[in-house]
Amino acid sequence: MGEMLLDPTDTVERSQKDFAPRLDSLSGTTIGLLDISKAKGSFFLDRVEEVLREQYGVKEVLRRMKPTVTRPAPEPIRVELREKCDAVIEALSD
Numbered sequence: 001m002g003e004m005l006l007d008p009t010d011t012v013e014r015s016q017k018d019f020a021p022r023l024d025s026l027s028g029t030t031i032g033l034l035d036i037s038k039a040k041g042s043f044f045l046d047r048v049e050e051v052l053r054e055q056y057g058v059k060e061v062l063r064r065m066k067p068t069v070t071r072p073a074p075e076p077i078r079v080e081l082r083e084k085c086d087a088v089i090e091a092l093s094d
Contacts, residue, residue, distance in 0.1 A: 023087055027057035032085035034073060035065040038092040045091055 023029060031052055035041045045063065052058040062084055066073045069092075073081075081088050 025057075026052065026087075028059045029086040030060040030062060030084060031058050032081040032088035033061055033063045034077070034081065034088060034090040035063065036073075036090060036092045037066050037069045041092055048089065048091065 033045045033049060035045055042065075049061045049063070052061060062081065064073070064077050064081060066077070072078075
């Protein structure tokens with residue numbers, strides 16, 4: 001029985017993904033903040049909201065929380081954020 005040599009390098013072709021379009025400005029926008037239910041995430045998002053309002057002129061911040069960190073946000077939350085917000089920030093903390 002002969003030796004078998006294996007090549008460990010990855011040869012899978014991957015397509016380039018585009019980033020979401022950037023907003024020209026945050027001034028006057030509605031920004032969604034999605035808390036993924038990790039410990040202390042709300043403290044972090046409190047500060048993010050403060051900075052968005054004070055330094056970037058964000059008109060409104062819509063905050064939602066996932067019921068659990070282990071699952072995707074429920075469809076109604078995703079739909080609401082998509083329909084009402086100009087951009088969404090999903091954040092976690094520990």
